[in-house]
Amino acid sequence: MAITGASTGVTPDRTRALRSTASGGGKKRRRLSQPPGLPWILPALILSVGLLYYCIGYTGVISTWNWDGVSPNPQSVGLNNYIQVFQDPVFWDAIEHTVIFFVVTFVIQTFLGLLFATLLHSKIRLAVVYKVIIFVPVVLAPAIMAPVFRQLFAPDGQFNWVLAHVGLGFLQQPWIGQTSTSLAVVMSITIWEFTGVTFILYFAAMGQIDQSVLEAARIDGASNWRTLTSIIWPGVRGTTVALGVLSAIGALKTFDVPWLVTSQGGPVYSTEFLGTYIYRITIPLDRVGYGAAISIILLVVAVIMAIIIQRRGREREGSVD
Amino acid sequence: MLKSRMGRSVAVLAVVGMAALGLAGCSSSSSSTGSGSATSGTVNWWGWTPELATAKSYIAAFNKVYPKIKVNYKQVTIADWEAALRPALASSSGPDVFDIQPGAYVTEFKSFAQDLTPVIKKSLGSNWQSKVSPIGTSGLTSDGKLTALSVGSTYAGTLWLNKGLFDKYNLTPPKTLAQWASDCKTFKANGVGCFVQGASQEGFNQDTLQSIADSVEPGLWTKMSTGAAKWTDPGMVKTLTIWKELFTDNIMQPGAIGYAQYPDANNDFLTGKYAMVMMGTWYMQYATTSGMTAGISAAGVAGAKPFPIIPIAFPDVAGAGHAGYHMYGDSDYGLAVASKSKNEAASDTFVSWLTTSKAGQQVVGNVLDDIPALNGISPDFNTISMPDKSVQQAPVQALIKTVGTVSEAREALLSSGVQTAILAASTSVASGQATPAAAAATLQAAAVASGESFK
Numbered sequence: 010m011a012i013t014g015a016s017t018g019v020t021p022d023r024t025r026a027l028r029s030t031a032s033g034g035g036k037k038r039r040r041l042s043q044p045p046g047l048p049w050i051l052p053a054l055i056l057s058v059g060l061l062y063y064c065i066g067y068t069g070v071i072s073t074w075n076w077d078g079v080s081p082n083p084q085s086v087g088l089n090n091y092i093q094v095f096q097d098p099v100f101w102d103a104i105e106h107t108v109i110f111f112v113v114t115f116v117i118q119t120f121l122g123l124l125f126a127t128l129l130h131s132k133i134r135l136a137v138v139y140k141v142i143i144f145v146p147v148v149l150a151p152a153i154m155a156p157v158f159r160q161l162f163a164p165d166g167q168f169n170w171v172l173a174h175v176g177l178g179f180l181q182q183p184w185i186g187q188t189s190t191s192l193a194v195v196m197s198i199t200i201w202e203f204t205g206v207t208f209i210l211y212f213a214a215m216g217q218i219d220q221s222v223l224e225a226a227r228i229d230g231a232s233n234w235r236t237l238t239s240i241i242w243p244g245v246r247g248t249t250v251a252l253g254v255l256s257a258i259g260a261l262k263t264f265d266v267p268w269l270v271t272s273q274g275g276p277v278y279s280t281e282f283l284g285t286y287i288y289r290i291t292i293p294l295d296r297v298g299y300g301a302a303i304s305i306i307l308l309v310v311a312v313i314m315a316i317i318i319q320r321r322g323r324e325r326e327g328s329v330d
Numbered sequence: 331m332l333k334s335r336m337g338r339s340v341a342v343l344a345v346v347g348m349a350a351l352g353l354a355g356c357s358s359s360s361s362s363t364g365s366g367s368a369t370s371g372t373v374n375w376w377g378w379t380p381e382l383a384t385a386k387s388y389i390a391a392f393n394k395v396y397p398k399i400k401v402n403y404k405q406v407t408i409a410d411w412e413a414a415l416r417p418a419l420a421s422s423s424g425p426d427v428f429d430i431q432p433g434a435y436v437t438e439f440k441s442f443a444q445d446l447t448p449v450i451k452k453s454l455g456s457n458w459q460s461k462v463s464p465i466g467t468s469g470l471t472s473d474g475k476l477t478a479l480s481v482g483s484t485y486a487g488t489l490w491l492n493k494g495l496f497d498k499y500n501l502t503p504p505k506t507l508a509q510w511a512s513d514c515k516t517f518k519a520n521g522v523g524c525f526v527q528g529a530s531q532e533g534f535n536q537d538t539l540q541s542i543a544d545s546v547e548p549g550l551w552t553k554m555s556t557g558a559a560k561w562t563d564p565g566m567v568k569t570l571t572i573w574k575e576l577f578t579d580n581i582m583q584p585g586a587i588g589y590a591q592y593p594d595a596n597n598d599f600l601t602g603k604y605a606m607v608m609m610g611t612w613y614m615q616y617a618t619t620s621g622m623t624a625g626i627s628a629a630g631v632a633g634a635k636p637f638p639i640i641p642i643a644f645p646d647v648a649g650a651g652h653a654g655y656h657m658y659g660d661s662d663y664g665l666a667v668a669s670k671s672k673n674e675a676a677s678d679t680f681v682s683w684l685t686t687s688k689a690g691q692q693v694v695g696n697v698l699d700d701i702p703a704l705n706g707i708s709p710d711f712n713t714i715s716m717p718d719k720s721v722q723q724a725p726v727q728a729l730i731k732t733v734g735t736v737s738e739a740r741e742a743l744l745s746s747g748v749q750t751a752i753l754a755a756s757t758s759v760a761s762g763q764a765t766p767a768a769a770a771a772t773l774q775a776a777a778v779a780s781g782e783s784f785k
Contacts, residue, residue, distance in 0.1 A: 079442075276530060276757050276761060
């Protein structure tokens with residue numbers, strides 16, 4: 010024990026305290042002495058608790074004001090802003106778009122990510138090249154890609170040109186400039202952007218699946234499809250749940266693509282999301298209090314979504330076991 | 331592993347140190363009361379207008395008179411204006427001089443700007459009001475404070491045409507809605523774009539609607555803006571109906587409501603893809619050789635070849651007998667001096683020179699971007715070069731003469747809430763999601779909600 014103490018620098022008192030904790034009898038003594046890690050996490054704790062939660066609290070306070078962000082005398086209006094939010098049709102449009110966006114992008118990204126991961130786990134040549142190609146969109150900044158996509162989907166853009174040249178000319182239309190297709194454009198850009206993330210995570214998760222189980226399945230004569238649905242899919246459940254939470258929160262936070270590609274949430278609010286709405290209300294329209302109320306609602310929705318998805322993920326795990 | 335006592339002390343010191351740094355960063359630096367020298371120093375100027383090349387020419391001319399004042403111009407697009415300026419002006423490292431335009435911006439930014447009445451008095455004397463354009467002053471004054479000195483005014487109510495394309499297909503500038511639609515048919519049949527507008531941006535939809543309203547009933551738009559008439563007035567419903575016809579008659583290009591006026595529509599027109607665009611007197615700068623060359627290369631086309639463009643009155647789309655020019659405008663922008671500026675005296679010198687001196691205003695006039703605010707200054711066409719003066723100079727001079735008597739406001743009377751509602755009304759009618767009557771009703775409700783009071 011003494012040798013251990015010298016090499017780790019732990020004082021004899023501490024060693025005794027730790028040993029007695031293990032036996033359960035030294036709890037009182039342990040509480041009196043400071044928890045060993047606190048001074049080291051204190052700076053990060055101050056930053057996160059101080060900055061983050063203070064800001065959230067301050068936003069909550071602002072949400073009860075009628076304020077333009079600069080005047081020195083904000084007017085307190087209680088919960089009036091929240092009542093107005095729930096009666097605001099654009100807010101409900103934004104919620105509807107967020108839900109559609111989340112469901113569609115999550116399902117398609119999961120499907121594509123799983124597909125690519127499965128394919129690249131098989132023996133194919135130049136696998137690294139394919140991995141890079143699939144992942145590159147993830148590292149490209151949306152603000153850089155936005156003008157490219159605006160050009161691509163413009164009425165005289167490359168997408169319409171391709172449609173015309175493969176015999177689908179009748180499908181040509183102004184994709185960004187009409188309300189029926191603008192949300193689809195936003196969703197397809199997002200899927201292009203983030204399939205790389207789902208792919209990488211599934212690729213890693215599939216690498217963790219016990220090879221012996223897969224071999225046993227092969228010996229028993231399971232088809233590829235059966236292997237995928239009965240062994241691989243349940244085996245990557247944890248990844249799916251995590252991606253679900255990330256997708257949900259990403260859907261709530263989405264801003265760059267609808268703002269930059271489809272003209273700031275248009276046309277006619279057809280790609281309005283909570284992020285774009287909050288930004289527009291707060292900055293050009295100076296309704297800082299109202300924007301803060303929507304922000305708090307967004308926070309509550311995000312927390313609820315995260316809890317629900319986590320719970321469902323855990324429930325399923327429990328039932329499988 | 332550190333011995334626990336020393337480790338703890340180090341940690342506590344680290345925390346205290348970080349907190350001190352944080353507090354120091356958060357505390358506002360004491361505002362400097364020194365205003366600096368009036369003939370030397372550095373002035374930082376932020377604006378969405380003029381274009382970079384134009385600003386450089388203003389600064390170069392200024393430096394001939396005041397060589398020791400260095401002016402740095404930073405162009406911030408109007409779409410990013412509020413987001414960039416408000417935090418910058420609230421901090422102590424914002425611009426010394428910044429643009430303000432009449433209307434919503436005056437309300438938003440007046441608390442950051444100094445009252446410039448003493449500056450203009452010093453330059454032009456106590457009867458300064460008679461020496462400058464009155465709409466330049468009234469649009470930029472709020473609660474008795476002259477928030478900015480107008481550089482020049484700008485007016486809308488025109489269309490600009492690519493003369494070459496019209497001549498090529500033997501078409502005359504449209505005077506009615508029917509002629510406009512048939513001109514567009516001819517252009518389309520020949521694979522050329524007809525009319526381009528970025529109908530996703532509020533300001534230009536507002537201009538087009540105001541022009542249509544002036545054709546339906548001159549003066550109605552001003553009445554609705556001031557509450558003397560409601561936005562549900564039958565004239566407004568007719569205006570929105572004609573607006574919708576621009577889309578159904580295939581005058582507006584497909585996907586217009588997803589297009590931006592700047593840069594999309596502007597670039598398309600300057601690169602010759604479309605024959606017509608709805609722009610105002612600020613577009614006169616592109617009638618000059620240097621202005622158009624700069625504009626075309628900014629649109630990303632190498633080897634720019636300038637072509638002649640001419641202004642025409644907005645067509646009489648209502649056919650109610652109100653043909654001809656119906657212009658409306660305000661001060662295009664004024665220069666404000668930030669209250670937190672540490673180079674106040676030098677900033678005052680620059681602002682005063684550009685807006686009230688004959689030399690400064692002549693430079694402004696010659697660029698043909700703004701109509702100078704100082705009375706008695708007109709562009710010197712002998713020094714201005716155009717791609718084809720024989721077809722361009724006369725219409726441009728006629729336009730400048732027409733706007734000299736304009737009193738109808740463009741931006742000054744509308745709050746940001748009403749402007750948002752105008753955008754929603756125009757795009758919902760254009761996309762077919764609302765009938766003109768329903769859109770007018772929604773616009774009226776939004777105007778009431780944003781504080782406009784009606785008789």
